Amino acid sequence: xxxxxxxxxxxxxxxxxxxxxxxxxxxxxxxxxxxxxxxxxxxxxxxxxxxxxxxxxxxxxxxxxxxxxxxxxxxxxxxxxxxxxxxxxxxxxxxxxxxxxxxxxxxxxxxxxxxxxxxxxxxxxxxxxxxxxxxxxxx
Ligand code: SF4
Numbered sequence: 842x843x844x845x846x847x848x849x850x851x852x853x854x855x856x857x858x859x860x861x862x863x864x865x866x867x868x869x870x871x872x873x874x875x876x877x878x879x880x881x882x883x884x885x886x887x888x889x890x891x892x893x894x895x896x897x898x899x900x901x902x903x904x905x906x907x908x909x910x911x912x913x914x915x916x917x918x919x920x921x922x923x924x925x926x927x928x929x930x931x932x933x934x935x936x937x938x939x940x941x942x943x944x945x946x947x948x949x950x951x952x953x954x955x956x957x958x959x960x961x962x963x964x965x966x967x968x969x970x971x972x973x974x975x976x977x978x979x980x
Pocket of ligand 1: 926
């Protein structure tokens with residue numbers, strides 16, 4: 842597999858740091874974990890033009906990129922603040938599972954892990970919550 846250009850990896854690393862800050866999460870304390878995920882994101886940018894999550898297998902990466910659900914930060918991250926790649930985690934390096942449905946595999950694997958900074962992140966969940974509230978009062 843081709844290595845991504847340094848410039849692309851640097852861009853992805855910058856994005857990861859900013860998104861961790863914005864979402865109230867931390868990058869993994871083991872830098873090798875972060876570097877591996879960032880390199881995978883950069884590889885997908887060069888392959889399909891989008892930072893597709895590197896921790897899934899896609900039979901057709903280009904088609905998957907059009908779906909958007911696994912473009913970082915993916916739907917699961919924006920909805921549940923859960924990153925199964927361990928890019929955005931608690932300071933101890935465990936994924937946040939607090940918002941996952943009980944039957945989600947992340948809950949089974951890691952138990953109930955709360956978010957360190959409750960008021961940040963989950964942009965999609967906030968939008969969905971607003972829509973629900975408007976729907977319930979909008980008659
Ligand atoms: Fe990004 Fe989601 Fe993959 Fe984590 S699981 S690296 S947030 S796409």
